[in-house]
Amino acid sequence: xxxxxxxxxxxxxxxxxxxxxxxxxxxxxxxxxxxxxxxxxxxxxxxxxxxxxxxxxxxxxxxxxxxxxxxxxxxxxxxxxxxxxxxxxxxxxxxxxxxxxxxxxxxxxxxxxxxxxxxxxxxxxxxxxxxxxxxxxxxxxxxxxxxxxxxxxxxxxxxxxxxxxxxxxxxxxxxxxxxxxxxxxxxxxxxxxxxxxxxxxxxxxxxxxxxxxxxxxxxxxxxxxxxxxxxxxxxxxxxxxxxxxxxxxxxxxxxxxxxxxxxxxxxxxxxxxxxxxxxxxxxxxxxxxxxxxxxxxxxxxxxxxxxxxxxxxxxxxxxxxxxxxxxxxxxxxxxxxxxxxxxxxxxxxxxxxxxxxxxxxxxxxxxxxxxxxxxxxxxxxxxxxxxxxxxxxxxxxxxxxxxxxxxxxxxxxxxxxxxxxxxxxxxxxxxxxxxxxxxxxxxxxxxxxxxxxxxxxxxxxxxxxxx
Amino acid sequence: xxxxxxxxxxxxxxxxxxxxxxxxxxxxxxxxxxxxxxxxxxxxxxxxxxxxxxxxxxxxxxxxxxxxxxxxxxxxxxxxxxxxxxxxxxxxxxxxxxxxxxxxxxxxxxxxxxxxxxxxxxxxxxxxxxxxxxxxxxxxxxxxxxxxxxxxxxxxxxxxxxxxxxxxxxxxxxxxxxxxxxxxxxxxxxxxxxxxxxxxxxxxxxxxxxxxxxxxxxxxxxxxxxxxxxxxxxxxxxxxxxxxxxxxxxxxxxxxxxxxx
Numbered sequence: 001x002x003x004x005x006x007x008x009x010x011x012x013x014x015x016x017x018x019x020x021x022x023x024x025x026x027x028x029x030x031x032x033x034x035x036x037x038x039x040x041x042x043x044x045x046x047x048x049x050x051x052x053x054x055x056x057x058x059x060x061x062x063x064x065x066x067x068x069x070x071x072x073x074x075x076x077x078x079x080x081x082x083x084x085x086x087x088x089x090x091x092x093x094x095x096x097x098x099x100x101x102x103x104x105x106x107x108x109x110x111x112x113x114x115x116x117x118x119x120x121x122x123x124x125x126x127x128x129x130x131x132x133x134x135x136x137x138x139x140x141x142x143x144x145x146x147x148x149x150x151x152x153x154x155x156x157x158x159x160x161x162x163x164x165x166x167x168x169x170x171x172x173x174x175x176x177x178x179x180x181x182x183x184x185x186x187x188x189x190x191x192x193x194x195x196x197x198x199x200x201x202x203x204x205x206x207x208x209x210x211x212x213x214x215x216x217x218x219x220x221x222x223x224x225x226x227x228x229x230x231x232x233x234x235x236x237x238x239x240x241x242x243x244x245x246x247x248x249x250x251x252x253x254x255x256x257x258x259x260x261x262x263x264x265x266x267x268x269x270x271x272x273x274x275x276x277x278x279x280x281x282x283x284x285x286x287x288x289x290x291x292x293x294x295x296x297x298x299x300x301x302x303x304x305x306x307x308x309x310x311x312x313x314x315x316x317x318x319x320x321x322x323x324x325x326x327x328x329x330x331x332x333x334x335x336x337x338x339x340x341x342x343x344x345x346x347x348x349x350x351x352x353x354x355x356x357x358x359x360x361x362x363x364x365x366x367x368x369x370x371x372x373x374x375x376x377x378x379x380x381x382x383x384x385x386x387x388x389x390x391x392x393x394x395x396x397x398x399x400x401x402x403x404x405x406x407x408x409x410x411x412x413x414x415x416x417x418x419x420x421x422x423x424x425x426x427x428x429x430x431x432x433x434x435x436x437x438x439x440x441x442x443x444x445x446x447x448x449x450x451x452x453x454x455x456x457x458x459x460x461x462x463x464x465x466x467x
Numbered sequence: 468x469x470x471x472x473x474x475x476x477x478x479x480x481x482x483x484x485x486x487x488x489x490x491x492x493x494x495x496x497x498x499x500x501x502x503x504x505x506x507x508x509x510x511x512x513x514x515x516x517x518x519x520x521x522x523x524x525x526x527x528x529x530x531x532x533x534x535x536x537x538x539x540x541x542x543x544x545x546x547x548x549x550x551x552x553x554x555x556x557x558x559x560x561x562x563x564x565x566x567x568x569x570x571x572x573x574x575x576x577x578x579x580x581x582x583x584x585x586x587x588x589x590x591x592x593x594x595x596x597x598x599x600x601x602x603x604x605x606x607x608x609x610x611x612x613x614x615x616x617x618x619x620x621x622x623x624x625x626x627x628x629x630x631x632x633x634x635x636x637x638x639x640x641x642x643x644x645x646x647x648x649x650x651x652x653x654x655x656x657x658x659x660x661x662x663x664x665x666x667x668x669x670x671x672x673x674x675x676x677x678x679x680x681x682x683x684x685x686x687x688x689x690x691x692x693x694x695x696x697x698x699x700x701x702x703x704x705x706x707x708x709x710x711x712x713x714x715x716x717x718x719x720x721x722x723x724x725x726x727x728x
Contacts (some may be wrong), residue, residue, distance in 0.1 A: 005610045006557070015479030019611060043558055056476065061561030283522035331479050390479060399480040422479050457561070461476045 015329030046456035047172040049119025055422035056457035075273035088118025104184035123419035125167035131213035137168035169373035190254030202233020205453035213367035225364030279324035334385035360386035377417035408418035492571030494669030498688035543596030586633035593637035665708040
C-alpha cells in the first residue's frame with residue numbers, strides 16, 4: 001500500500017468537512033488489502049462513490065474513505081437485451097453516454113449524473129419515475145460483492161436474497177460491490193415529451209402527482225416554499241413520457257451523445273461554470289421569494305420535447321450549483337408521507353418554516369410506491385424535499401426546526417432517506433424503520449462485518465447507538 | 468490510556484472543531500480545556516496524572532451534558548509512543564483542527580547550585596517532548612493545508628536570568644522553534660501561535676515569592692483562546708507583559724548582570 005496521508009473531504013452540499021485517509025484503489029483485488037490494513041491499524045472505513053450524499057454517508061473522520069470511483073469499467077454490454085455489467089465506480093454519466101446510441105437508457109437515475117452505480121445501489125436511489133419503475137434496486141439482476149469478513153458473494157433476488165435486499169439500501173456498511181449487472185430500458189428516441197403546468201396550492205400539487213403518476217413515465221413537482229396563505233404549496237408540475245417507436249423521425253441523431261450534452265453557456269452568453277456566483281446573489285429570503293413568484297407567474301401550460309439528459313439531470317444544468325448556497329452550504333430535508341396524511345403534515349411544516357423565517361429555497365415533490373429493500377424510504381405516498389441554506393447565524397434555529405419536522409413526519413407515519421437528511425436521530429430511525437428492521441440489519445452487519453470495519457460517520461451517528 | 472466515551476459526530480448543523488491539548492491536567496492546561504469545550508471544541512486531553520485528567524474530563528462532560536473531552540495518560544518524555552498515540556487520537560477525535568503543547572516544568576535550582584539532572588529534565592519536557600509532538604502534527608497539517616499549532620512558551624524565554632537558567636533556555640528554544648515552524652507552515656495555510664505567559668497562579672509558581680502581576684489560569688486560557696480565534700502569531704498573557712518585556716529585553720547586559728531576579 002502507498003504511504004497514507006490525511007486530506008480533507010466534504011459532502012455534496014458543502015456542509016461537512018472531514019479529515020480522512022483517502023484511498024482510491026485501481027484494482028478490485030486491493031479491497032481485501034485495505035480491509036486488512038484497516039484491521040491492523042484499528043481504523044474504520046467509509047466507502048465512497050462520487051460523494052453526492054447530502055450528509056455524512058461517504059465520510060469517516062479520522063478514518064479511511066475507500067473511494068471506488070476509479071473502479072469504473074464496463075465489463076459487459078448486451079445491446080440486444082439491454083443488460084450491462086459494470087464496476088461500482090461507473091458514473092451514470094458514463095453509463096448513459098455508452099448505452100444511449102444503442103437505444104437504451106438507465107431505467108432509474110438521480111437528479112445528477114455524477115453519481116456512481118455503487119453509490120446509487122448503496123442508497124437505493126429513485127428518480128422522477130419512482131411510482132412506475134420503483135428504485136434502482138429493482139433494476140438490478142445481480143451483483144458481486146466483497147464482505148469485510150473476507151467472503152466474496154454473488155447476490156440476486158433469488159441467490160443470497162437477504163443480502164441482495166439489504167446491501168442495496170445498506171448505505172455501504174455491509175460490503176463493497178465489485179460488479180453490478182443491471183437491466184436497461186429500451187428507448188426509441190433521445191427525446192422525451194415534456195408537459196408542464198402550474199398548480200395553485202399544495203392540495204392541487206399532490207392531486208396532480210396522484211393523478212399523473214400512473215399516466216406518465218416521469219412526474220415531478222416544484223414547490224414554491226415562500227408562497228403563503230391560499231397559495232401555500234403552489235408550484236409547477238413537470239411530466240415526461242418516452243417517445244413511441246417511430247415517433248422520432250431521426251432517432252440516430254437525437255440519441256447521439258453530442259445531441260444530449262448540456263450547453264456550456266446560459267442564454268448563450270454567461271459561462272455556466274460561473275453561473276453559481278450569479279445565483280448566490282438571489283439566495284436570500286427576499287431574493288428567492290422574488291424569483292419564485294416570477295417563476296410561478298410566467299409559468300404556463302406548455303408541452304415541448306427535451307433531451308433525456310436535460311430533463312433528468314437538472315442539478316447538472318448549473319455546474320457547482322451547490323456552491324451558490326455560500327461557504328456554509330445547505331442541508332436537504334426530505335420526508336416521505338403516506339398519501340392520506342401528506343397534505344396536513346406538509347401544510348404544518350411549510351407554515352412552521354415561514355413562521356420561523358426559514359423558508360425553503362427549493363421544494364421538490366414526487367410520487368412513490370413501497371419497495372422490498374431493508375432500509376427503505378419509500379411508501380405509497382409522496383415525498384417533499386426542502387433545501388435550506390445554512391448560515392453561521394441560523395444553525396441552532398434550523399436544527400430546532402428540523403427536529404420539529406421529524407416529529408410531525410413520524411406522527412403522520414412518514415419516513416426519511418439517508419442520502420439526504422443529515423440530522424436524523426437514532427431514535428427517529430428506529431421509530432420509522434421499526435425495531436424488527438433494525439434487528440435484521442444488526443444481524444446482517446454482525447455476519448458480514450463482525451469487526452465493524454465499514455463504519456461511516458452516518459452509521460456511527462445513527463445506527464451504532466441502536467445496537 | 469483510557470477512552471471514556473464516544474464523541475458525537477459532526478453534522479452540517481452541529482459542526483465540530485477538534486483539538487489535542489498536551490499538558491492538560493492542571494493550571495493553564497485545565498483552564499484551557501474548559502474554555503475550548505465551552506466554545507464547542509471536542510478535546511483530547513493528555514497528561515501524566517490519570518486521576519486529575521479523569522476528574523477534569525468528567526467535569527467537562529457533565530457540564531455540557533455530552534462527551535466533549537476524552538483523555539489519554541501520556542508522559543511527554545515517552546517520545547517513541549507519540550506517532551502511534553497521535554494516530555489513535557486522530558481516529559478517536561475524527562479529525563484535528565488545533566494542537567496545543569502546554570506541558571512544561573520548572574525547577575528552582577538556587578543561585579549557588581548547579582544541577583545537570585534537573586536541567587536535562589527541564590529540556591526533556593519543555594523542548595524534546597514538544598518536538599516529538601510538533602513534528603508529526605506539522606506533517607499532518609502541512610498535508611492538510613489547514614490547522615493551528617499552539618505552543619505555550621513563556622516570557623522567561625526572552626532573557627537568561629540568574630535564577631532559572633535551563634527554564635529560560637528551554638523556553639527561548641521553544642519560542643525560536645515555533646518561529647521557525649511558523650515560517651515553514653504559514654505558506655501551507657497553518658497558523659502557529661506562540662503563547663508567552665507572565666506569572667500565572669498555578670502549581671509552577673506556588674512557592675515563588677514576590678511575583679509580579681500574577682493572573683488566574685482562567686484569564687490566561689481566555690487570552691490564549693482569543694488569540695487562537697484571531698489566528699494570531701504571538702500573544703502575551705496578560706497583555707501588559709508585552710510592554711514589560713520590551714523593557715526587559717533592552718536592559719543592557721552590564722546592568723542585567725547585577726540584577727537578582
